[in-house]
Amino acid sequence: xxxxxxxTIRDATGADLPRITALYxxxxxxxxxxxxxxxxxxxxxxxxxxxxxxxxxxxxxxxLDGAFAGYAYAxxxxxxxxxxxxxxxxxxxxxxxxxHGVGRALLGALVERVRAMGLRHVIGAIxxxxxxxxxxxxxxxxxxxxxxxxxxxGWKFDRWLDVTLMQLDxxxxxxxxxxxxxxxxxxxx
Numbered sequence: 001x002x003x004x005x006x007x008t009i010r011d012a013t014g015a016d017l018p019r020i021t022a023l024y025x026x027x028x029x030x031x032x033x034x035x036x037x038x039x040x041x042x043x044x045x046x047x048x049x050x051x052x053x054x055x056x057x058x059x060x061x062x063x064l065d066g067a068f069a070g071y072a073y074a075x076x077x078x079x080x081x082x083x084x085x086x087x088x089x090x091x092x093x094x095x096x097x098x099x100h101g102v103g104r105a106l107l108g109a110l111v112e113r114v115r116a117m118g119l120r121h122v123i124g125a126i127x128x129x130x131x132x133x134x135x136x137x138x139x140x141x142x143x144x145x146x147x148x149x150x151x152x153x154g155w156k157f158d159r160w161l162d163v164t165l166m167q168l169d170x171x172x173x174x175x176x177x178x179x180x181x182x183x184x185x186x187x188x189x
Contacts, residue, residue: 007101009109012049012059012071019068020061021045023092032128032161033092033135035154051075055182057087058113062102069097072106074114076182077123084181086121087114091135103138111142115170118179123147124166127154136164144168 012020025039040048052059052073059073070093077086089110093102114122124139126132144166152160 006065007069007105008063009060009105010063012061014046014049016061016068016071017042017046017049020071023070023094027092032131032156035127035156035161037156058110060106060109062093062097062106064097064100064102069094069102070106072110074110074122076184077121079184081184084184085119085177086123087119088123088125103135104142107138107142111168118177119181120169120171120177122168122170126164126166128161132164136166139166142168
């Protein structure tokens with residue numbers, strides 16, 4: 001999907017993994033969007049990509065003026081079968097692409113893809129509540145509501161970090177599921 005700002009959202013491919021790995025590695029080393037302390041290897045990131053794809057969940061890439069600008073993916077919220085209708089969304093945007101609507105485009109596209117799958121909830125776990133006001137505002141602007149805060153659960157850069165939990169209910173009427181949800185042993189049930 002393209003837009004007038006030369007922003008494109010598309011499915012990620014294996015060819016995107018070097019840029020995905022590099023962006024994530026920089027966030028691990030310099031940011032608080034993840035609580036990992038050592039960047040994963042390219043093989044580890046390839047394994048994570050394959051795990052998302054095994055569940056038939058979306059992994060998306062954003063391009064801005066043809067250049068890699070960020071990525072987003074959905075992963076199972078929790079491994080127990082009763083959670084099969086919920087996913088957690090993750091978004092990472094290149095520093096140079098921030099402020100250009102890339103995060104909004106990625107999150108919006110991710111939500112629509114998950115909605116089309118017949119799933120019910122998208123969970124956002126936003127690290128470092130003190131400095132993630134833009135991410136929290138983005139989630140709220142797309143309909144996510146506050147679901148709680150894990151206080152001081154991560155220790156990184158010599159300080160305690162919170163995690164703000166946000167939730168988007170894709171079926172707020174509470175009707176019974178129309179699909180079998182995720183098969184948490186491999187793909188769609």
